[in-house]
Amino acid sequence: MGRLVLKKVSRKFNGFLATENMDFEVADGEFVCLLGPSGCGKTTILRIAAGLISPDEGEIFLDGKKIVGVNKECGVVFQEYALFPWRTTKGNIMFGPEVKGMPKEECERISRHYIDLVGLAGFEKLYPHELSGGMKQRVGIARAYANNPKLLLMDEPFGALDAQTRNIMQAELLRIWEKEHVSVLFVTHSVDEAVYLADRIVVMTARPGTVKEIFEVDLPRPRVRTSPEANVIRDRVLRSLGTEIQMAMR
Amino acid sequence: MKIDSERKGLAINILSLFCFLLLWHALVMMARNDIFNIPFMRLRDIPTPIETWYALLGSMFTKTYGPALTYGIADHTRASLLRVVEGGIIAFIVGVPVGIGVGYSKLLGNILNPIIEIVRNMPPMAWIPLAIFILVAGGSIFIVFIGMVFPIILNTVHGVKSTDSRLIDAAKTLGASESKIVTLVVIPSAFPSIMTGLRIGLGVGWMAIVAAEMVIRSPVGLGYFIWNMGDLGRYAEMVAGMIVIGVIGYVMNISILVLQKRFIRWVD
Numbered sequence: 001m002g003r004l005v006l007k008k009v010s011r012k013f014n015g016f017l018a019t020e021n022m023d024f025e026v027a028d029g030e031f032v033c034l035l036g037p038s039g040c041g042k043t044t045i046l047r048i049a050a051g052l053i054s055p056d057e058g059e060i061f062l063d064g065k066k067i068v069g070v071n072k073e074c075g076v077v078f079q080e081y082a083l084f085p086w087r088t089t090k091g092n093i094m095f096g097p098e099v100k101g102m103p104k105e106e107c108e109r110i111s112r113h114y115i116d117l118v119g120l121a122g123f124e125k126l127y128p129h130e131l132s133g134g135m136k137q138r139v140g141i142a143r144a145y146a147n148n149p150k151l152l153l154m155d156e157p158f159g160a161l162d163a164q165t166r167n168i169m170q171a172e173l174l175r176i177w178e179k180e181h182v183s184v185l186f187v188t189h190s191v192d193e194a195v196y197l198a199d200r201i202v203v204m205t206a207r208p209g210t211v212k213e214i215f216e217v218d219l220p221r222p223r224v225r226t227s228p229e230a231n232v233i234r235d236r237v238l239r240s241l242g243t244e245i246q247m248a249m250r
Numbered sequence: 251m252k253i254d255s256e257r258k259g260l261a262i263n264i265l266s267l268f269c270f271l272l273l274w275h276a277l278v279m280m281a282r283n284d285i286f287n288i289p290f291m292r293l294r295d296i297p298t299p300i301e302t303w304y305a306l307l308g309s310m311f312t313k314t315y316g317p318a319l320t321y322g323i324a325d326h327t328r329a330s331l332l333r334v335v336e337g338g339i340i341a342f343i344v345g346v347p348v349g350i351g352v353g354y355s356k357l358l359g360n361i362l363n364p365i366i367e368i369v370r371n372m373p374p375m376a377w378i379p380l381a382i383f384i385l386v387a388g389g390s391i392f393i394v395f396i397g398m399v400f401p402i403i404l405n406t407v408h409g410v411k412s413t414d415s416r417l418i419d420a421a422k423t424l425g426a427s428e429s430k431i432v433t434l435v436v437i438p439s440a441f442p443s444i445m446t447g448l449r450i451g452l453g454v455g456w457m458a459i460v461a462a463e464m465v466i467r468s469p470v471g472l473g474y475f476i477w478n479m480g481d482l483g484r485y486a487e488m489v490a491g492m493i494v495i496g497v498i499g500y501v502m503n504i505s506i507l508v509l510q511k512r513f514i515r516w517v518d
Binding site: 050051052070071072074075076078080082083084085086087095096099100127128129143147 | 414416417419420421422423424425426427430434435438439441514515516517
């Protein structure tokens with residue numbers, strides 16, 4: 001389960017509309033990328049889906065249940081990691097199970113499982129400042145998964161990483177996603193990233209952001225980044241996005 | 251390379267301290283031999299470093315002169331430290347929760363801020379008359395409390411307010427309740443600031459206790475000791491007491507810094 005539906009969602013910020021009439025859905029187990037020019041309200045949509053802010057208009061549902069207040073059935077992965085600096089790798093991953101009051105052995109078991117899943121074995125006792133950017137984001141992903149979410153919300157999670165690490169992390173994310181099969185809503189401004197990762201790409205307009213076009217990426221995984229099919233989709237998405245970027249720059 | 255420059259630094263530190271003592275000695279000796287004196291200052295009455303050192307050794311421990319008992323610097327130090335510790339514990343128990351409340355809750359901030367802002371601008375010394383005339387018992391502990399509680403409150407507020415909002419968001423989406431957010435996110439995040447508040451507070455508390463003991467005239471305490479020695483014209487003992495005060499303040503500051511480093515390993 002994990003079907004996210006947005007119905008005519010609008011949200012104002014400081015008097016101007018950040019996002020208007022957003023209408024799309026993430027099907028159960030689907031990987032959707034939200035792509036748009038900067039300032040179009042991608043992050044706003046993500047925060048609304050997480051229940052961290054509420055929409056001014058419109059409604060949002062997870063598995064048919066309207067989201068009111070913080071959505072505790074989703075896991076959020078933040079761009080700047082947002083790890084608890086005073087907790088070790090293991091402590092960060094255990095945070096969710098711990099605050100839910102799970103017994104200690106259960107917390108241990110869950111953290112063990114996700115530490116292994118994201119490839120952090122041997123790094124359990126290190127603090128975030130002792131980890132590289134890629135490692136930190138592995139912790140972020142494991143922490144979100146450890147909370148057993150129906151939906152994973154990712155806000156440009158690899159934006160702060162160098163190109164090499166970024167490619168590795170994208171492949172890692174797909175490997176984890178295929179194992180756990182949680183729906184993903186992934187915000188990015190990189191067309192390459194979206195084409196490599198997504199089942200569907202939602203392209204947004206410039207501010208106020210709304211859905212401009214939705215692309216199906218019907219390519220088998222693992223995808224070859226430079227395959228002709230990928231290039232065709234990349235071209236179409238870029239063209240759709242290009243006019244919006246010009247609008248945003250104006 | 252690094253060790254070399256560190257060693258060099260330490261050597262300069264020691265040399266500088268030695269030069270200071272030398273200058274002190276020279277000034278006093280020149281005044282005593284009428285070679286040089288600063289007008290209107292009785293430099294000749296200042297004890298030399300060596301006299302101070304012997305005074306320190308001589309007055310370190312309690313002595314009896316016939317029927318009279320004289321407390322040693324060790325006793326005075328113990329008494330002053332005890333007051334600072336007692337006042338400090340109370341200030342910590344009061345200051346940290348108040349700081350967390352004011353920093354975290356807008357309402358509580360609005361209620362308490364005007365009071366805090368006025369009261370914290372009354373120096374601890376301004377409270378001494380109140381302590382003497384009204385409180386009587388525990389007056390000096392109260393002065394320490396006043397000196398320490400505001401640095402602790404203000405630094406706790408600062409720590410709470412500078413909690414990264416993304417960490418709070420992360421905790422919320424991970425299912426943390428409001429109270430768990432405070433105990434598991436806000437307090438750990440504010441902890442380094444709270445320690446800084448404690449460190450600054452100890453400095454203020456230590457200054458306040460010395461002043462309070464002079465005025466309150468507690469029969470034992472370093473402030474009382476240096477005032478009394480000055481009164482009796484035993485300047486070497488007086489200066490020895492002053493140096494003990496400085497060294498203890500320095501040691502307290504360093505100890506908190508060391509504790510902070512040891513317990514807060516997660517700060518880069």
